[in-house]
Amino acid sequence: MNLLLDPDDPVQSKKAHACLDEIFTLVLTLNGTLSGEHGVGLEKRDFVDRELDAVSLNLMRAIKRQFDPKNLLNPDKMLPLQPLL
Numbered sequence: 001m002n003l004l005l006d007p008d009d010p011v012q013s014k015k016a017h018a019c020l021d022e023i024f025t026l027v028l029t030l031n032g033t034l035s036g037e038h039g040v041g042l043e044k045r046d047f048v049d050r051e052l053d054a055v056s057l058n059l060m061r062a063i064k065r066q067f068d069p070k071n072l073l074n075p076d077k078m079l080p081l082q083p084l085l
Contacts, residue, residue, distance in 0.1 A: 024050065042077055049080050 003019060005012040024034055024047045034044045034051050049057060057079055064071075064079070 020044075020047065040077075040079075045077065046080055 003016045
């Protein structure tokens with residue numbers, strides 16, 4: 001799924017975020033998943049905590065730190081930005 005918009009238009013960006021919110025809510029209600037063939041990208045990153053619990057996300061972060069301690073590989077593209085405790 002792709003949403004086409006002018007990224008420089010804040011109104012369109014706000015509407016697109018609201019649209020994604022509705023779509024991802026529906027997807028999860030239907031027992032779907034937010035990840036795809038290439039994992040979770042920047043657009044889905046901030047929604048993935050609706051699908052995965054804090055324990056799972058923290059485990060994923062720990063694995064990433066173990067294999068990529070300098071965060072060189074796809075920095076900030078896989079998991080929500082705020083660390084969960």
